[in-house]
Amino acid sequence: MNNIETPVLSVDVILFKIKKKKLCVLLHKRETEPFKDAYALPGVAVRVNETLLMGAKRALFEKLNINFHKNLYLEQLATFDALYRDVRGRTVSVGYLGIDSSNKYTDENIIYKNIEDINKGSLPFDHNEIIETAVERLKGKMRYTNIAHKFLNSSFLIEELVELYKVVLNRNINLTNFRNKLLKIEMIEQKKILNEAVGKKGGRPPHLYSFTKNEIAFMDKDFLS
Amino acid sequence: MNNIETPVLSVDVILFKIKKKKLCVLLHKRETEPFKDAYALPGVAVRVNETLLMGAKRALFEKLNINFHKNLYLEQLATFDALYRDVRGRTVSVGYLGIDSSNKYTDENIIYKNIEDINKGSLPFDHNEIIETAVERLKGKMRYTNIAHKFLNSSFLIEELVELYKVVLNRNINLTNFRNKLLKIEMIEQKKILNEAVGKKGGRPPHLYSFTKNEIAFMDKDFLS
C-alpha cells in the first residue's frame, strides 16, 4: 500500500519535570543536521509496525536515553502539520505530553529548559509552538483532573502538592482551602501515619497524603477558583 | 525524503448536525472496498502538499459533496493509530470535528446518524471509537466555551440555545437560570429588537440573542451546574 505518496509521520515528546520550583521540559542536543547542536524536543519518525505511543517511548530512549518505566506518563497531545515545519520535507508530527516523577537524569546532552525562558530563545522546527500547546494542555488538566499525581510520589505532603500547583499554574494558592477542597471532592486522602522522620527542625509533623485514584480521573468540575 | 517507510496518513471528519432534536453525525455510503456499501465517516489520504485541514475539507467535498463555507467549523480532534485499524495496511488517521449550521444536505449517499443509535450497529474501521471521542470533546467544549454558536444562526432565540444544550448534553436545563448565567458571563447578549414575525400563535414575543464573540472563546469556568 505504501506506493502512495504520503507525508512522513513522526512523534515528538514534551517531557515535563519540576526542577528548582520551575516547570521545565527536557530537550536534547541534536547530533545531526538540520539544526545540529541545537537543543530540541526528542522525536523520531514513526515506523510502519509501531504505534505512536511506541514511537514516543522510542524517542525518549534514543534521544534522551530514558527507558520507559511505570513512573513515566505519556498521553497524546495534538498533531502538528504546517506544510514547511520540517525543512527536509513534508513531515506531520504527533506530540506526546509526558510527565516524569522519577529522579532527574544527568546526561550531558540533555537540558531542563524552564518554560518561562523558552519564549526568549527560539527552538528548531515548530517546537516552540508544540511546547506552548503542551503547557496549555497541562495547565488545563491540572484544573479538572488528578493528573498532578504523575509529578509526585504515591505519598506526599500537602505542601508539596500546593507547591506543584503554584509552579505549574504560576499563581498563588491558599493551602488551607486547597486541602479542604481536594479532601471534600475525594481527590486526595489522608494517610493516618504521621511523618516523624523527615528531618524537620520542629513544629507539628505533617500528614502524608495520597491520591484516591491511580489513573487519570476527571473531577466533576474545575476545582480551582 | 519519502523513501522512508512510513504509515499512510489520512483524515476522517466527524461532522455534527442537529436533526429532529437529535445530535447526528454525517456518514456516507462507501463506494469501494473494503466495506463497500457500508456507511462510514468521510475520509481521504492526506497529500504531501496539503495540510490536514485541507484534507478534511477535501474529504467533505469528495465524500459528502459539501463545499467548505463560512458556516462550517472544523477543528482537530485527535489522531488514531491502532496498528490494524485499516485492513489495507498501516494507516494513521487524524480526526477532525466539524459542525455545520447551514441547511441540511439531501444526497442519497449521505445519512444523518443519530449518536444514540450508533452503539447498536458497528461502523467500519475504528469509526465508532472516533465518533465516541468526538462526542466527548463536543460535550466538554459545550461546557466551557461558546462553541455552541457554530450550530446556530448569528441571531437566535434563547429557547433554541437551551434546546441545543439539552440535545447535545442529553439532560434537562432550566431555561431561566441558563439565560441569566450566560448573560452575566457575557457569553450572549440580547439584541433589543423584539421578534414580531415568527408566526407564533400568541404570547409575548421573544428577544433575539447573539453571541458576544464570533470566534471560539473559553469562558473562565465551566458554566453549567
Add this chain to the structure above:
DNA sequence: GCAAAAGTGTTGTGACTACACCCATGG
C-alpha cells in the same frame, strides 16, 4: 380580559475565601 409564552425578581441553600485559632512536636 384571558390564555399563552417570555422574561424578571426573590429567597433559601450551599459553597468559597479569608483568617483566627488550636495542635503536635523539638529544643
Add this chain to the structure above:
DNA sequence: CCATGGGTGTAGTCACAACACTTTTGC
C-alpha cells in the same frame, strides 16, 4: 514552655436553583 509549622473551625460573602410573579402579546 516557647517557638515553629501544620491542621481545624468559622463567619461573612457570593453564587446558584427553584419558583413565584410580572410583562407582552393574540384572540
